[in-house]
Amino acid sequence: MPITVDHEARRAALARIAADIIAAKGIEAATVRAIAEAAGSSTKVVSHYFSDKRALLMATYRSATEDAAARSQASQPRGQADVAAYLLSLLPASPPMVRNWKVWLAFWAYATSDVEFAQEQRGQVLNTRARVEDLLGGDPRVTGLDADARARAARDLLTLVIGVSLQAAFDPEDWAPSRQYRPIIERIRALVGHLS
């Protein structure tokens, strides 16, 4: 069992290194050689953890998504839903989330010509939207929305997050954190009238 844990931990560490390379230099730069160099290991070791380039890329994409999921999970107060905190945690207002958005953007472009990645990307959007809907249903400060209104609100809020994030990841000077937060907070306030 320790061997399995170690294997998974090493594989995850290599995927994080690949994500850093992709965020900085694009997907083309994430070669087995470059990852091995950055990890201080050999290409043989990297190849041992990923059956092929495709498996490496998918693990890298999921690594960024899991990193973001852990951060947004940490945004939630124990035993209570806080939809605003969840949405703000997704924004590129910190270096790790800037990195994650750059990784996602690289893969979104890649997905243009790749059916499997396109499906993964759509799934990620739909999962996140479903999570926002759940939080809108569970957040005690959000009241008076029926299921249809929650679905529309979740769609609109995630649209704002994506629109802000793609601009902010590329122009941080024009998008200080307060500028990233404002449209999301205003939109939630408009939805519920009295968010604290």
Next chain:
Amino acid sequence: MPITVDHEARRAALARIAADIIAAKGIEAATVRAIAEAAGSSTKVVSHYFSDKRALLMATYRSATEDAAARSQASQPRGQADVAAYLLSLLPASPPMVRNWKVWLAFWAYATSDVEFAQEQRGQVLNTRARVEDLLGGDPRVTGLDADARARAARDLLTLVIGVSLQAAFDPEDWAPSRQYRPIIERIRALVGHLS
């Protein structure tokens, strides 16, 4: 003079072909060879029109942007500003605009590791935002916004357009045109209270 016109027209036609290839298969696929093949011409002819790969890519990016600018210009009634029509014309609710968004997305990812393209991309966002601000100022149905409110509104509206478009270009089934239009129209209505 006819020779110059012809040269510009042929160069523009090759850039459009390159844009089609990038939208379908990504930037890596837009080789001189692939463009020559799609144009039914030789690599020598393509090389004649672009000094290098970089010049070809920049011309391709600008080709998509100019195509979109012509479409949004056409959305404006003669001698009158219509901010809603302008914003809706930017959405990927038609095949040419789906193509343009796929091209832009490919270059946004590319810009992650390319300073010049990053600057071009930021410039495009700022130009479009300035155009929205102008239209908010000129649209007779939009009243009661001071300069600061117009700046914030332009930022928010373009954020919605980008957020909708990046999702819709990849998941057209989930984003029928009416679903793309709704958040933009609702937001303009909320801004002015009485948009016709």
